[in-house]
Amino acid sequence: MRAGVLALQGAFREHRRHLEALGAEVTEVRLPADLAGLGALVLPGGESTTMRNLLTSTGLTQPLRDFYAGGGALWGSCAGAILLAREVGGVTLEDSLNLMDTAVERNAYGRQVASFEADLQVAGLPGGPLPVMFIRAPRIVRVGPAAEVLAEHAGEPCLVREGRLLASTFHPELGHDSRLHQFFLEMVRQKK
Numbered sequence: 001m002r003a004g005v006l007a008l009q010g011a012f013r014e015h016r017r018h019l020e021a022l023g024a025e026v027t028e029v030r031l032p033a034d035l036a037g038l039g040a041l042v043l044p045g046g047e048s049t050t051m052r053n054l055l056t057s058t059g060l061t062q063p064l065r066d067f068y069a070g071g072g073a074l075w076g077s078c079a080g081a082i083l084l085a086r087e088v089g090g091v092t093l094e095d096s097l098n099l100m101d102t103a104v105e106r107n108a109y110g111r112q113v114a115s116f117e118a119d120l121q122v123a124g125l126p127g128g129p130l131p132v133m134f135i136r137a138p139r140i141v142r143v144g145p146a147a148e149v150l151a152e153h154a155g156e157p158c159l160v161r162e163g164r165l166l167a168s169t170f171h172p173e174l175g176h177d178s179r180l181h182q183f184f185l186e187m188v189r190q191k192k
């Protein structure tokens with residue numbers, strides 16, 4: 001299985017390490033041509049405004065939408081989940097990917113100091129709670145009818161699947177637990 005990580009900014013190396021530990025071949029995506037031959041792509045956490053600017057300057061915005069339309073699977077974590085959402089802070093950001101029927105609010109738990117760790121119960125994930133970090137995390141304030149909420153934090157969705165799209169408002173890649181990466185790779189295999 002060949003998977004990509006969007007490598008413009010943010011925690012892409014950590015995602016790469018988890019995917020490789022699970023036996024995936026990983027391509028770092030910086031230009032449209034890097035998407036060739038990929039079936040799945042992780043959009044890492046980082047800073048979504050910077051990422052949107054870099055998507056525009058690298059010409060990746062439309063190729064990423066085409067990648068999804070052509071059958072590719074995407075997982076956005078934190079800033080990546082913001083890039084996937086159709087609505088950010090109540091508006092549609094024209095230069096974002098706008099692929100997932102979700103509305104998000106950025107930095108919704110406060111500033112950097114309000115970052116926290118949590119152990120999440122994830123539906124269908126064997127092996128007990130998943131340790132994750134929320135870092136200047138967004139909140140998912142609306143999910144569409146096709147969404148499956150796989151985990152909640154304090155009663156709000158924080159891990160949502162919609163077909164070939166997965167969005168997590170937290171970072172699962174900063175620790176040693178690769179189960180959510182495994183889940184994503186399984187999700188990609190099943191769609192085939």
Ligand SMILES: NC(=O)CC[C@H](N)C(=O)O
Pocket residue numbers: 044045046047048049077078079080082106107135136137138
């Ligand atoms: N850890 C993160 O990815 C934070 C996301 C960041 N607050 C943003 O809005 O882009």
